[in-house]
Amino acid sequence: MKFSSLFRPMDLVVGAANAVVVISWSLVQWELRTRDVQGLNEDLGWIVMSVSVVALFFRSAFPLAVTLVTWAATLVYYPASSTDGPMLSAFVIALYTLAALGRLVAASVIAAATFVIVVVSEIIARFAHMTESETLMLAGWIVAVPAIGAVVAHYRRYRAETLVALAEAQRRSVAEERIRIARELHDAVGHHLSLINVQTAAALRKLRKDPSFRTEEVLEVVAQTSQLSLRELRAMVGVLREAGEDSPTGPGPGLAQLPSLVDAARASGLDVELRVDGGAELPVAVDAAAYRVVQESLTNVLRHARASRVQVRVVIGTSTLAVAVADDGVGDAKGASAPGNGLTGMRERAEGLGGTFNAGPREDGGFAVEAAWPLEVPK
Template sequence: MNPVQKSSRAMRPSARRQDVFLAVGLAVLASVVAVSFGSGRRPDAFGWALLLALHVPLAWRRRAPLVVLWVMVPLIATFHEHDYNHSAPTGASMVLLYTVAVTGSVRRTVIVGCSVIGLMVALKFGDGMAGVAESFQIAGWVVSMLVLGGYLRVHRQLTATALERAERAERTREEEARRRVAEERLRIARDLHDLLAHSITLIGVQTSVAAHVLTEDPDRLDRAAVAKALDDIADTCRSARGELRTTLEVLRDHGPADTRDPLPGLDALPDLAATARAAGAKVDLSVGTGASVPAAVGAAAYRIVQEALTNAVRHGGRADLTVRVGVHERDGALLVDVTDDGAGTGDGTPGFGLVGMRERVRSVGGTLDAGPRDELGERAGFAVSAVLPLRAHGEEGAR
């Protein structure tokens, strides 16, 4: 229901009251005209009954205009046929014609106008030239009322249409704003998951290394190994804290998006490999790209490698875990391949890592294939392969 319909329903009792007052006022005016001036004779008892009766249906003119028309026309015609004061019912006649035009279609308005003018000409036909002249005069008033009513009807329709369009545009803007908020929340959730899962996994592995060194042979404590493990933990915490601060910048209103620090890209892949090596994995990193990799694609590749390394370290299940990371540009796309030879013995519950990777790949229009590697019928690690197109995404998608 549009605003015009709501307002009309809300004002219906008031409108009915206004129509009643209008009918009473027109009846009083018609009575004054009937005894004061105009052509024709003063009404007698029958004339007064006709004059007052033809105003009663006006109280329902908005609810059933055609019914009111068919009730009033015979009463008005009978009033004129008895040669009562012809000016007395003019006000009621004009309001009736206006109501028919303002509430109906153009076709109905034309039909009613032609019928009324035809009936008037038939009634005045016997009056000679005087009747013809009076017919033209009255026809002018009839046409004027119909045109006025039709104009106001079109104006109201255009206003209602404009309001409906404005309301639809406002709904569209609100839906777009909600969609953008949802997308931003999803992006933040992905960033936090990638960052925290990676950092916490590395911290857990490094802590296990320190604990192992402390408990393996307390009498011959390798202080250098313990210190190195603790330094690795501190470095991971500092790196996580800095990247977390960068990620959370989107929640603060410090300025436009382009003033924020960019998320890590391909140039940060060696740091990922270094942290994975510190956790005990052997990482073979190979990067071969040009200088035309969009920031959005670079960020997606970084997060894919980060999540794949995190999963390999967490679920590898072997001390001599080897991970091969390849990032190369080929045929207008960035190919990201991460494979490991782990046993896949992780006992953690399934998380959102693969889901986040697929969402990131879709955000830049790419494809992802991830699953266990099968060699000679036996499981031999895990493989992640992504194809990220370079030409369809510009720099503006980085955030």
Template sequence: MTRTKAVAWAGGACYLLMVGLLVGVAPRVPGTVLGVGALLAVSLLVGLVRCMPLPALALALFGSTAVVVGTPSSLHRSLAVSYQGQFLSFLAADLVLGFLVAHCARRVSVVAVSVSFVVQFLVIGLFAQGDSLSVNGLIALLAMVASCIAGLLRRERREHAVALRSQEVAEAVTAERLRIARELHDMVAHSIGIIAIQAGVGSRVIQTQPAEAREALRAIEATSRETLSGLRRTLVSLRQAERDVTAPKQSPLTPAPGLADVERLAAATADAGVRVDVRRTGADRPLPADIDLSAYRIVQEALTNVVRHAGTGRCRVAIDHGDEELFVEVVDEGRGATGHGSAHGFGLIGMRERVALLGGRLSTGPRPEGGYRVAARLPLPAPVVVPVEAR
């Protein structure tokens, strides 16, 4: 930062040197040339404007005033001058003023505009004559107003961009929180439901049927380990922003579940007392990760509801791989709306959110013939066809 300031002040010194040269050649060149030269010389203040806009404005006002005061037409007021081009040098100060209005605090901007107004119109009033006074005064006023308006527009645009970025960040954080909430709910609710059922079975038969109790304990152990693995994967995903921090090498994580794991999910559900009949139709092909995971979570949540609320011993899962969409359906013959109509759960809400994010459709509700049905249609991206060149 010190080096940047040093370079900025060096630019300011060069600007003063250029102003001195312009004043030195003033007797031999027209006033318009002096004004344009001062306007071009203000480019040397770019570094100072970025670091210290107030000193930059002070130097610009000083240099512009020096050009106006140091010209012969200004020193000899007896000469009738209809137009004095050296007053164009104040446009340089107006450019700096516009930058200051755009980037500095409003109170500082008001003070800067007031000081610039007083200096410019005091110099114009003292060194302009006749028609030149009104012409230069009007031009100076319009130039100052234009620079201030440009600065205000720039400020509003920057503030609007900051507000949009803040809104985008807030929406991204909210979306990520909802995603994590869905993942935790779908993963933990299913596992805890199975663990609770197996624990109840084990406690009832531990005295009379030790072998069945041991099987229940094994199911609890397997489900617990799988849940812990999923929680570890979710927690690691929360720390993706810290990848640049040096950490010891960890063992690879289990990949996210998908429809290929439905049979394993059905086996775990069967251990909880609900037999699951899985039917697959259509040409099976690799699915995008988000669609594959969402379809799995929908099936998982639907089976969790069957285990908890349906009061039935079997259900059916249908998976249809279509050309344009993936169809997933879970049907049971249990208690219908009474079993799945919990107003305090987040399972159906999570399923609707997942389907909505993928642009699909979700249908849930009791069946006329009894039981409950959950069906989701998820659009699939068109397969990429690679043209084969003829040899």
């Protein structure tokens, strides 16, 4: 066993302090001939005192053994020695340590046994060493020591559980933040890259068929889309770099930006119909989530659905916001199924704010995505 596991710094300090007090006090009383009743065996008294003093240095490594050793030494010392010194202190400290380290049952049993021995022995001796009140006071203190240790043990346990809970909450918060950032990157940058991919792929097909095809219009759309992508990337990086939550982060995405989103999809060849009914001030989180759901739905249509027509409808009521995106495609508009992508990401955005989400094939063909949020976001 390593030295550090046997002797803790506080044990060394407490043990040394106890040794100085007990030995010096006893020596002074011995020299001044301040004696109680005649002891049975003075040499034995000094021996058990030394054992008790040394044992206390190991109180944290072997709490029960040290408590029993100091208890036995104390029981032997007072009948054996005529010097009524502070020999009891080592046992009291050991008993407290036993209870503070969670061994409350053992500490209570030893304290109860000590209480009985102290009271019965003084009654038999007709209170030759202490008065009735002093005996009861000493016995009461011995019983109170485990109770004090139990309070300390409870506090330590509570503190340890609190630290574990805080660490778990921090770990969960970091994981949720990573998922949120990944979702933002996927929805924002992924959408723009999908538009760029669709535009460039279509332009390449036309160039293969007609080498004289002019690509200025396509390149202009690609340039505008990439500029939007860079803008959103810079905004995200700026938010991540902010030192405080109160720092301005600029306007985030919202339904007010739907016209430009629809225009970009139209530039990719889709016939997009946008309809917005109602108007009200929306919670920022709900506004952003609704925009991202529409954005991701259009991205999935462009990448997977092989659709020619898309309907985007937004209904803003007094207590609910609903969005729906329906296409006439024949492909798989579900998008990626990996966590954080496609339908999974959209469902998280809806249900994370207390809303609902549904997606699936339409009876008359195509695919539909529907989401709704309460306008009062749950805390």
